[in-house]
Amino acid sequence: MDIKNKTNSLADRDIELLVGRLLRAGVITASCIVLIGGIVFLMRHGSAPMPSYHHFNGENMDYTTFGGIISNTWQLNPKGIIQFGVMVLIATPVLRIALSLFGFGLEKDWLYVAITTIVLCVMLFSTIGGLKV
Amino acid sequence: MTILTFTLILLAGSYLAGLLGSLTGLGGGVIVIPLLTLVFQVDIRYAIGAALLASIANSSGAASAYVKEGITNIRLGMFLEIATTVGAVIGALLAVYTPTNTIAILFGAILLFSAAMTLRKKNQVALTEGSKTSAFLKLDGSYPTPAGPVSYKLKNVGAGFSIMTLAGILSGLLGIGSGALKVLAMDSAMHIPFKVSTTTSNFMIGVTAAASAVVYLQRGYMDPAIAFPVVLGVLGGAFTGAKLLKRLDPKVLRYIFCAAIVFVAAEMIYNGFQHKF
Numbered sequence: 001m002d003i004k005n006k007t008n009s010l011a012d013r014d015i016e017l018l019v020g021r022l023l024r025a026g027v028i029t030a031s032c033i034v035l036i037g038g039i040v041f042l043m044r045h046g047s048a049p050m051p052s053y054h055h056f057n058g059e060n061m062d063y064t065t066f067g068g069i070i071s072n073t074w075q076l077n078p079k080g081i082i083q084f085g086v087m088v089l090i091a092t093p094v095l096r097i098a099l100s101l102f103g104f105g106l107e108k109d110w111l112y113v114a115i116t117t118i119v120l121c122v123m124l125f126s127t128i129g130g131l132k133v
Numbered sequence: 134m135t136i137l138t139f140t141l142i143l144l145a146g147s148y149l150a151g152l153l154g155s156l157t158g159l160g161g162g163v164i165v166i167p168l169l170t171l172v173f174q175v176d177i178r179y180a181i182g183a184a185l186l187a188s189i190a191n192s193s194g195a196a197s198a199y200v201k202e203g204i205t206n207i208r209l210g211m212f213l214e215i216a217t218t219v220g221a222v223i224g225a226l227l228a229v230y231t232p233t234n235t236i237a238i239l240f241g242a243i244l245l246f247s248a249a250m251t252l253r254k255k256n257q258v259a260l261t262e263g264s265k266t267s268a269f270l271k272l273d274g275s276y277p278t279p280a281g282p283v284s285y286k287l288k289n290v291g292a293g294f295s296i297m298t299l300a301g302i303l304s305g306l307l308g309i310g311s312g313a314l315k316v317l318a319m320d321s322a323m324h325i326p327f328k329v330s331t332t333t334s335n336f337m338i339g340v341t342a343a344a345s346a347v348v349y350l351q352r353g354y355m356d357p358a359i360a361f362p363v364v365l366g367v368l369g370g371a372f373t374g375a376k377l378l379k380r381l382d383p384k385v386l387r388y389i390f391c392a393a394i395v396f397v398a399a400e401m402i403y404n405g406f407q408h409k410f
Contacts, residue, residue: 016207020200023193023339031190031368038140038361046137051358053175058353065351082357089186089364090346092193093339100211111271115212119340122218126225127347 015103019096026092030085037081044078094123136358143173144362151191151370156378157390158251158331160310160338161367162188163244167397170237170410175359177233177240177410181308182354185346187367188310192339194368195375199332204276206329209287209319210336212270213297217315217341220301225345228306229352233410240307241401247313248391248398255320255327259285266290267323276329285326293323305345310338 062068063083072080097120104112146168147161154161162184169180199205228236263273263286275284287293296318300311312334319330349355404410 013203016200016203016205019207020197023200024197027190027193027197027368031365034361034364037357038365041358041361042137042140046135046140048136050134050136050139053173053179053356053359055176059356060353063355063357064353079357082361083355086186086350086355086357086360086364089189089193090343090350093189093343096193097211097214097340100207109271112208112211115215119211119214119218122215122222123340123344123347126218126222126344 015100015106018103019099022096022099023092026088026095030089030092033085033088034082035085037078037083037085040076041078041082094120097123139173140358140362143169143359144366146172147187147363147366148370148373151187151367151372152374152377153370153390154191154367155371155374156386157248157394158312158387159247159394160188160312161191161371162309162342163247164394164397165363165367166240166308167244167401169359169363171397171400171404177236178228178354179356179359181228181236182346182349182356183359183363184308185342185349186355186360186364188308188342189339189346190364190368191371192310192335192337192342194371196332196336196339198375199335202277204328204332205336206272206274206276206325206333207336208270209272209274209325209329210333212272213294213315213318213333214337214340216294216297217301217304217337218344220298220303221305221341221344222348224302224305224307225348226305227302228349231306234405234408236307237405237410238402239303240309241398241405243303243307243309243311243313244394244398244401247311248394250313250317251387252391258324259283259326260288260324262286262288264288264290274329276326283326285329287323287325289322289324293318296322301341301344304338304341305348308342308345308349310342312338 062072069083073084101116150164151161154164166180166184169175170177267287267290273286275282300314304311315334316330319325
């Protein structure tokens with residue numbers, strides 16, 4: 001029993017370290033992408049007058065859907081690149097949950113596998129359900 | 134004003150917001166929203182979208198350090214994330230049907246509450262007697278201190294869970310981490326030691342904000358030209374703030390900043406009632 005507890009807490013610690021590393025890597029990657037997109041954006045449009053943000057118009061499909069953002073990034077559209085970085089940033093905590101799910105599975109902690117699955121389902125619901133109501 | 138000037142001013146402003154948010158413990162998102170709406174006259178919905186992103190960046194950046202130190206209670210965070218993510222999705226959906234002036238007034242009220250929360254006495258005592266629910270959910274834990282690990286137990290799990298749902302709704306509706314409510318749930322209801330509750334709350338903010346950020350992104354509330362300076366600025370400011378916090382005791386600073394925040398909150402509420410949003 002003692003040995004089992006020990007391996008459990010070891011796996012726990014390992015997963016925690018991995019979670020920490022994933023979070024940092026995600027934020028750094030996202031910031032770099034956003035920075036690159038931002039610099040290109042300023043080089044191309046920096047001297048243009050500032051648009052009015054006083055009235056809310058909403059972004060068009062190019063910057064609100066997965067397909068739109070990917071294809072714009074692919075065409076090196078600076079706004080698309082920034083939005084791609086934004087997606088990476090949003091995906092970071094979601095990936096963190098997936099990693100925790102894997103960790104709880106390794107520990108055979110079924111109660112927490114279930115709890116983590118619920119959280120993941122809510123995230124999935126908001127991703128799919130949030131689309132154009 | 135050209136886009137370049139706007140971006141540079143916003144970058145500097147977001148940097149200060151991140152710094153202030155980190156020193157007061159309020160989070161950069163809370164300060165970036167009044168900056169965008171009151172100073173730059175940006176529609177509050179764009180401001181909320183950008184603030185959500187700043188919260189995710191801040192939370193993930195800071196959480197990685199805390200998780201490494203072993204203070205964060207990951208099980209507790211995961212369990213309460215059920216409440217906050219469900220709340221966040223509800224809040225993000227409510228945001229579409231709520232008039233912007235109402236959002237601004239609500240925001241001001243929460244800002245006042247958050248400022249008050251940072252000044253109150255913190256719970257340092259670890260419970261030795263926990264509830265059955267807490268034991269069943271394996272929420273009891275321990276955290277390292279210079280004098281060795283301290284074990285703690287939890288109670289009032291149901292009450293904590295309910296407050297967390299409310300925190301999630303407000304987070305989705307207002308685009309903030311609502312760290313103050315999260316700490317209230319964990320500190321006052323569940324009696325978790327302060328160090329654990331703050332770090333666990335921070336850990337959860339990223340997931341909570343991501344749950345509503347997805348909805349905001351798809352609704353077109355995230356403008357790349359605003360997101361870019363805000364995310365980088367707030368992140369940079371928070372990073373500097375974390376470094377400064379190691380060297381100075383922010384007690385006096387905290388009082389000054391909280392006074393400033395009360396002023397900003399009043400401005401938001403006043404403008405909300407004047408229908409300026």
